[in-house]
Amino acid sequence: MTNKTTPSRRKFLKTALAGAGAAAAVPLSVKADEYVTPSMTVPGKTFTPYGMPSGHEEVKRLLRPPGISPGTGGSLSPLESLEGMITPSGLHFERHHNGVPDIDPKTHKFLLHGLVNTPLEFSMDALMRYPRVSRMHFVECGGNSGANAGSPTPPQLTAGGIHGLVSCSEWTGVQLGLLLDEAGVKPEGKWILAESADAASLSRSVPLAEAREQGILALYQNGERLRPEQGYPLRLLMPGWEGNLNVKWLHRIKVTPGPTMTKDETSKYTQSQKDGKAKQFNFIQPVKSVITRPSGMMTMNGPGYYEISGIAWSGHGKIAKVEISMDGGATWTNAEMPGPVLPKCLSRFRLPWEWDGKPVLLQSRSTDEQGNVQPTRAAWKAPVSVVQFYQYNAIQTWQIGADNTVKNFYV
Amino acid sequence: MFKTLAFLLAAATPHFGATADPALIKAWDVSIPPDGTGLPAGHGSVSEGLAVYTQKCVMCHGVNGVGKPADQLTGGVGSLASDAPVKTVSSFWPYAPTLFDYIRRAMPVTSPHSLSDHETYAVTAYILSIDGIVKKNAVMDAKSLPKVKMPNRDGFIDAYGATKR
Numbered sequence: 036m037t038n039k040t041t042p043s044r045r046k047f048l049k050t051a052l053a054g055a056g057a058a059a060a061v062p063l064s065v066k067a068d069e070y071v072t073p074s075m076t077v078p079g080k081t082f083t084p085y086g087m088p089s090g091h092e093e094v095k096r097l098l099r100p101p102g103i104s105p106g107t108g109g110s111l112s113p114l115e116s117l118e119g120m121i122t123p124s125g126l127h128f129e130r131h132h133n134g135v136p137d138i139d140p141k142t143h144k145f146l147l148h149g150l151v152n153t154p155l156e157f158s159m160d161a162l163m164r165y166p167r168v169s170r171m172h173f174v175e176c177g178g179n180s181g182a183n184a185g186s187p188t189p190p191q192l193t194a195g196g197i198h199g200l201v202s203c204s205e206w207t208g209v210q211l212g213l214l215l216d217e218a219g220v221k222p223e224g225k226w227i228l229a230e231s232a233d234a235a236s237l238s239r240s241v242p243l244a245e246a247r248e249q250g251i252l253a254l255y256q257n258g259e260r261l262r263p264e265q266g267y268p269l270r271l272l273m274p275g276w277e278g279n280l281n282v283k284w285l286h287r288i289k290v291t292p293g294p295t296m297t298k299d300e301t302s303k304y305t306q307s308q309k310d311g312k313a314k315q316f317n318f319i320q321p322v323k324s325v326i327t328r329p330s331g332m333m334t335m336n337g338p339g340y341y342e343i344s345g346i347a348w349s350g351h352g353k354i355a356k357v358e359i360s361m362d363g364g365a366t367w368t369n370a371e372m373p374g375p376v377l378p379k380c381l382s383r384f385r386l387p388w389e390w391d392g393k394p395v396l397l398q399s400r401s402t403d404e405q406g407n408v409q410p411t412r413a414a415w416k417a418p419v420s421v422v423q424f425y426q427y428n429a430i431q432t433w434q435i436g437a438d439n440t441v442k443n444f445y446v
Numbered sequence: 447m448f449k450t451l452a453f454l455l456a457a458a459t460p461h462f463g464a465t466a467d468p469a470l471i472k473a474w475d476v477s478i479p480p481d482g483t484g485l486p487a488g489h490g491s492v493s494e495g496l497a498v499y500t501q502k503c504v505m506c507h508g509v510n511g512v513g514k515p516a517d518q519l520t521g522g523v524g525s526l527a528s529d530a531p532v533k534t535v536s537s538f539w540p541y542a543p544t545l546f547d548y549i550r551r552a553m554p555v556t557s558p559h560s561l562s563d564h565e566t567y568a569v570t571a572y573i574l575s576i577d578g579i580v581k582k583n584a585v586m587d588a589k590s591l592p593k594v595k596m597p598n599r600d601g602f603i604d605a606y607g608a609t610k611r
Contacts, residue, residue, distance in 0.1 A: 103506055103516045104555045133555060147463070148471050155463030156470060164462050217461055228477055234558050236551035238477060242608050287474055294608065296480045298548040302539050305602065311527030313538075316606035422531050 096126055097196050104234075106134020109176070111199025114327045114346065120381045121171070122202035124257045129264045130176045130200060132235035132299075136284055140268040143232070145252070147214055149290035150224030155217065159268050165209040168251060171380045173348045175320045176200035176278040177304050181424030183412065183431070189443035194330035197443065198431070201323075201348065203381035204256045204265075206272050211250030215243075215290070224290035228297070229271045232286035239280035240294035241273060241318075249274055252285065275350030275379035276318045277426070279304050307420035320350035322409055323428040324357055324384070324401035335439040338392035343370070346381045349403035353377065356402050357384040363396030363432060363446045364411065370399065378404075395435040396444060412445055476551060480541035482592030489587035490568025492575040498565045499572050502554045511535070511576050516555070520576040523597050536577040540602055542594035546570045546586075567591070 088094070094117075096110040109130040112122055122128075129135075140159040148154035179200035182190045190197065220243065227246045231237040241250070251272040253261060261267040266283025273281055279299055294300065294316070306314040324347035329335060347354045353376050358367035370384035384399070402408045415429040434444035478484050490498075499507075511519030511534070522532025531537075535545060550566045552558050561569070571586040580586070580594055 107555070133552065133558070144470075146466055146470065146474055148466055148475065154466035154471055156466040157463045161462040161464075165460055213459070214463065217459060217463060230477065234552070234555075236558065238551070242606075289475065289477065291479065293479065295477050295547075296541050296544055297477070298539075298544055298552075301541065301544055301602070302533070302535070306605070307526065307531060307533070308603075309527070311531070311601065313526075313602050314605035315602045316604055316608040318606055318608075420526070420531050421529065422533065 094126065096128070097193070097199060104133050106131045106234075109200060111195050112202045113193070114195040114199050114201075114325065115193045115330045115333065116195070117327070118344075118383075120203055120346070120375070120383050121257065122204060122381075124204065124259065124262050124265070127174075127202040127204060127256075127262065127265055128176065128200045130178075130278060131264075132233065132237050134234055135263050136233045137263065138232060138268060138284060143268055144286060145269060146287045147218050147290075148287075149227075150221040150292065151215075151290050152219030152221065153217075155214070157214075162209055162252065162269070163254065165213065167207050167254070168210055169205055169207040169255075170251065170272075170274060171203065171205045171377050172272065172274040173201055173203040173320075173379065173381050174272075174278050174281055175202075175323075175348070175350075177317070177320075177425045179278075180323075180427045180429075180431075183429065183443070183445075184416070184424040184427035185422070189445050191331065191443055193332045194325055194327045194431075197331065198325045200278070201346075201381070203346075203348075205258065206251060206253045207255035207258075208251045208253035208269075208272065211252055211271070211288075212247040214252070215247050218290075220247075220290055223292050226291045226294050228287075228289045228291055228295045229280070229282040229285060230287040230289075231266075231282050231284045233284045237279075237282060237299065238295065238297040239282055239300055240291070240297065241271075241276075241280060243290065245273070245318075249276075273318075275320055275352075277304060277320060277350075280318070304425055306425055307423045308418055309420055311420070317426055318350075320348075321426055321428040322349035322351065322354070322401050322403040322407040323347065324354075324399040324409060325431045326359075326397060326399045326433060329397070329435065329441045330433055331441055331443045333441045335390070335435060335441065337439060338390050341388045341390055343386040343388050343397070345370075345384055345399050347384055347399070347401035348379070348381050349401070349405075349407060350379055351407055352379065352404045354382045354384075354401055355404045355406075357382075358400045358402075359386050360398040360400070361395045364398055364400075364430065367400065390435075392437060394437055396446065397433045397435055398430050398446075400430050476547075478543045478547035478550075480543055480592075482543045482588060485543065485546065485588035485591060486563045487588065488563040488567055489585050490564050490566070490571055491585045492568075492571045492580070492582050494565075495568035495570065495572025495575075498561070498569045502561070503569065506555065511573055519573055523577055526598065526601065535573055536579060536597065538598050538601070540596055540599050542570070542574060542579075542591050542596055545573065546591060 326345035357370040412429040432444040506516035522537035
């Protein structure tokens with residue numbers, strides 16, 4: 036199948052297919068001058084201090100039109116063009132509330148205060164001296180896949196265009212609990228407020244116990260210092276929790292008696308129900324999966340062999356299984372999970388498939404180790420307000436047509 | 447061997463942080479919880495707020511807070527359970543101090559942290575007055591703002607059991 040978003044790949048596949056056709060028509064013979072390609076006849080380029088993708092690759096984040104300021108809004112990971120479980124740092128999705136700040140780590144301070152015995156301030160040099168932990172975890176925006184929740188007709192977009200506000204990295208940093216213990220939390224301290232040094236002063240409250248047990252002050256992403264778009268020089272990582280509270284450009288944590296009820300945890304990132312009430316503190320990202328190959332906007336190559344492949348994840352822990360349906364959810368078969376399958380981490384699933392060329396409603400349904408199962412779209416939408424789109428985790432359907440098209444579809 | 451272990455345990459807590467300067471804490475400790483703790487001195491009236499709003503907010507949030515291009519701030523009160531819910535400050539936000547907190551730290555979007563506390567109280571008062579949540583002659587300050595009862599104050603469910611701690 037081919038992907039309309041990567042013309043160079045389409046061109047390659049067409050060329051390869053033409054070549055295969057020619058080989059079938061005439062006896063295969065390789066001439067000496069075809070063996071010696073230009074790359075073999077001249078010395079290659081020299082070393083570079085920081086490597087970049089091949090100039091033949093055109094994989095890019097999908098930029099949404101900015102909102103009220105140039106840096107308000109998001110860009111999505113091109114899931115349909117990615118493989119494995121790790122998102123390249125430069126393709127990690129972005130969601131900013133007033134742009135990417137340029138922060139000098141030499142002057143950046145982190146303040147830990149509030150209901151503690153000893154308020155502490157840390158330079159980045161000081162934080163860099165602490166023992167570190169490395170963990171592989173996804174980060175997913177609470178608004179990911181919201182297009183499928185809100186749009187009455189299925190938006191015709193790529194997998195990344197719909198679901199690309201999720202990415203996965205190896206994060207390395209200092210355990211927040213260590214610093215909280217050094218400051219000494221007072222008994223009345225039950226929550227923290229984490230504040231960003233961006234132009235939105237983005238702030239979220241997290242219960243103290245979970246912040247202490249699970250929180251990481253991330254310094255590194257995929258082996259290098261955080262990218263500016265991911266919070267350089269310091270971000271809070273709450274593995275498996277809603278992206279918005281993984282506060283980037285972190286400069287302050289205050290230990291508080293209760294939630295601060297910031298704008299983002301009241302007016303946004305809450306789940307409005309049909310009865311008008313809104314569920315609050317929906318911290319953990321629910322179990323979810325999406326088939327990335329084949330997926331929306333691709334073109335099938337006609338009947339024959341395909342590998343179905345996709346990603347599954349849950350904020351509750353490990354993925355236990357992923358099932359695949361070809362008939363819109365009537366019957367299911369288990370996908371292969373070659374591993375590694377890690378908690379709160381993207382997990383790759385695969386399934387070999389011989390397509391007979393007939394129309395298919397292709398779905399994946401993931402179950403996590405706590406028994407949470409992805410709902411259907413109808414089941415997800417039943418209790419919630421028509422304007423609700425946060426934490427949409429319903430089963431994605433790709434409609435594959437006899438005409439080789441792959442479309443987003445609501446069953 | 448035990449000596450080595452004792453050494454490791456002793457070193458397990460590095461303590462590389464410096465005791466924070468009280469002046470730094472005072473300057474940075476600006477977030478305001480729903481009960482209004484930490485609201486600064488100063489005050490602002492609805493009429494003063496209209497002047498600030500007209501100068502610094504209306505181009506994004508529209509006349510009377512009707513929105514576009516930025517978020518709609520007013521209207522929609524009572525609409526949340528309908529087929530066409532409209533979520534605004536007036537109809538949805540549960541706590542008035544959050545409005546002061548957000549404006550002070552994040553607005554206006556082109557120059558956050560540029561408003562004085564006085565201007566912030568005033569524009570908060572003005573926005574709350576548009577749908578009559580506060581009276582047209584209201585003055586907002588550290589005492590009056592936390593007492594404002596937002597229409598959707600009881601409209602939230604704690605899905606995580608997070609507040610009972």
